[in-house]
Amino acid sequence: MLNDINEINKLISSLNKYFACNGESEVSFLLQNSKPNLTITGYDGLNGGNYYYELMLELEIEDYVKMQSLIDSYSNSISDVLKLFNRSSNEHITKVKIVPAFRQYIDWTNLEGITDKQKVLESIERIKEIMIDVATDTGIQQHDEEYKEIYKTLDAWLNKLKLTNPNNFENLWQWYSRWSQYDLHSYDSRKVFVHGLYKNLFEILKKADEKTMLPPYVETGWDRIDRKVYKMRKDLLSAHDEEDFQKIGLLGRETLISLAQEVYDSTLHKTEDGVQPSEADSKRMLDAYLNYELKGDTNERIRKFAKAAIDLANNVVHDRTASRKEASVCLISVTSVVSIIKVLQDSK
Incomplete structure (x- = not known):
């Protein structure tokens, strides 16, 4: 029975349901996100013959690392609960092993x-x-x-x-x-x-993980800004928890500040409210830059789009409940702002 993949999937599904109902969400997550594999480890001829198996659960490396300190405890818990679902008198899962995935990763x-x-x-x-x-x-x-x-x-x-x-x-x-x-x-x-x-x-x-795919970025020639954008891109590929995603937002904020400092000229670019922007006030500096460089009715649509991109970037970089979605939007909006400003500078 246990050499049938459908039976293995049924077993894992039952285990997942059991731990979820029992409030053990970490073990339930492990079962949902692992790849199961059963291997025969022994056989004896007693009572018509008995087969002994090892259940191996393969986790993605980032998930394994997060759970590593509790892996042995989770293995023991799963092993104990397995006995509740044993429907065969001659097939026995005697060991549960949780391992990190072993494959070719593409960076x-x-x-x-x-x-x-x-x-x-x-x-x-x-x-x-x-x-x-x-x-x-x-x-x-x-x-x-x-x-x-x-x-x-x-x-x-x-x-x-x-x-x-x-x-x-x-x-x-x-x-x-x-x-x-x-x-x-x-x-x-x-x-x-x-x-x-x-x-x-x-x-x-x-089959390379799609989260490693990022929108293209054309270097601006502004070394400090290019380094920060590439840092955001690289960190997004390895990010896997809220703290990692928040760091990408902070990098996005630093990138906008560097961009504003690169192009803002206080003698030309006057703010709408007359307030002199601080060195870290990227929004005031970039808004003032756009008002000057894209003045006039003919540039209204481009100006609105550029300002909307800046607003989106600023909103996302200050988001404290960051997930991969917010971090990805942050990267896209920041690089959009950088690209727009670069085009304007090159056309002067």
Whole structure:
């Protein structure tokens, strides 16, 4: 019975319900967010035969780290409650083990300012298309330069992601030497070979956690501001609790202050209420900057949009109940303000 995945899922669901009803939310969260796996650890021939299992619960690393000090206690609690749901006289779960996930993690910040996930996947697809085309129909000369250029770029990207390039064919003539061998004598066999070449890598990249994907950011050339934005982006990728998300908000506030100090000129940019802004009053400084740089009816829409972005950024960076959603909005709104101001400065 316990070798049936449906029975395992039913068991985990029942355990989750039990702990939730008992008010043990941490254990319930663990069961909801872990990947279960049962392995046979022993067998004896008594009373018709008995099978002994270990239940392994695999948690994402950030969840495991938060619970690490209580992992042994949670394992014992689950092990005790398991006995309530044992419906078989010859199958016994004798051990519960909670472990952190063991897999290839992708740190997309290593490609920050260079490329993004979509372009990496598109490059792999294009390499595959070229390899199949030349091995089944078109000539090598027609595609070799394009292939070599994409191959070199993709190889560099994979190296930054700490991933091994499964394709050793640096040019199409090397690929020709391989497909000319007897085991790839047919077109179908060559297609299968090419698809298999990148299969594992493509799956790793495609399934990479979407929270690691960030909107693109074009550097402004203002070093202090660019450093702060990149710090926000990197911290968002590793953030997992309220304190982490609040730190991103604080960084957003510092970024707006740095931006305001970069462009505000008190001799030109007069505040609406006549109050001289302090060095940390980014809203007054940026509003005054926009009123001057975007004055006139023709700039009204752009001015309103820019001010709305500043208001949103300021509201979010002061939010004390931060979650991933608020931190992400903070990053997007702050980078929007930075980009708008940079365009205005460049057009002067």
